[in-house]
Amino acid sequence: MSLAESFHEVRLPARLAFGSTAGVERRTEIATLGSGFERRSTPWAFARRRYLIGAGVRSLDDMAELVAFFEARRGPLYGFRFRDPLDFRSCAPSRSVAATDQALGVGDGARTQFGLVKAYGDVARPIAKPVAGSVRVAVDGVELAASAFSLEATTGEVTLATTPAPGAAVTAGFAFDTPVRFESDRLDVTLEGFAAGRLVAVPLIEVRL
Template identity: 70%
Template sequence: MAFHEVRLPARLAFGSTGGIERRTEITMLASGHERRATPWAMGRRRYLIGANLRSLDDMAELTAFFEARRGRLYGFRFKDFADFKSCAPTGTVAATDQALGVGDGVQTVFALIKRYGDVERPIVKPVAGTVRAALDGVETTAFAVEATTGAVTFAVPPGAGVAVSAGFVFDTPVRFDADRIETTLESFDAGRMAAVPLIEVRV
């Protein structure tokens, strides 16, 4: 998949709006009952950025970032300020935040995930240097992280029955959801930009 491992500068996202969308297919039966199903295992996030930008320099920087991604062609990292940690947004990341699995004495690689109730979201874009891991609640540093996939590899396989957990900061992989951005010049040093849509991508 076409993806650039760069993050949109955080200040260009201030004032952004966004949230999760789901796809639910509803069939109305002759009896008046409904059948509901979804083809999506995970929700998909959408954002609108840029609408609060007024500085011509900031608008020029967002335009340059858009050009470098070739519009919708290449994905990139985005910090969702409402959901970017393994814990609550205002909390402190701990090595026991998210359960990754249970050791069997053989497996060394575990994938980062974040749970929302019984839904498990794969975390594939952790921020380098932020991942902490623990075995049976005891923090360890004997592991490596692949920052482009979210794979955690332990130096020694966790023993059978050992609980594996991790805490982390992460980015959301997104792309621009339009091939055009628009700006309006309002004065010699200020302007206005139409909201630019982003959409989460699967990588």
């Protein structure tokens, strides 16, 4: 099964994620030398996001919906879209998306395709799951009309209708989802009343695409 086949282009309903916990994971390999100095390296170019959801789910109807979503994904078998409660825009969560939020590249007189990215300092994270209709693009600070570019919403690839001039800065703003999967093959629910229950925290983990 290819990566595309193992991913469902569906988003987890936001209300099922109320009360979620978000975290960022890095993998660092540390070797302590005989002199006491350390040598640190990482096999990961990018961090990996982890989430715990379900803490805010109390009604049996919502629990049933989450169970149905879990079943439809065959547990961890298929990935899906998730809106990170802390990191879902090209700008700060409190700001509005602008076409100049993120640098995508510079024109060379021939290139028309640019992948969406979000910068965290000097780390440029590829954005593969933008929200359709949210993407805004600018060339040298001038925002383009929606008809002047096309977006592949399943990969985050933007194609400009007109080739940018050499040296022209291409930027974009967007909302995006994080591709994740259920981390466990198991989902547990405790019945606490006739119409209420408690869901054991459900872990999600970001997947590479």
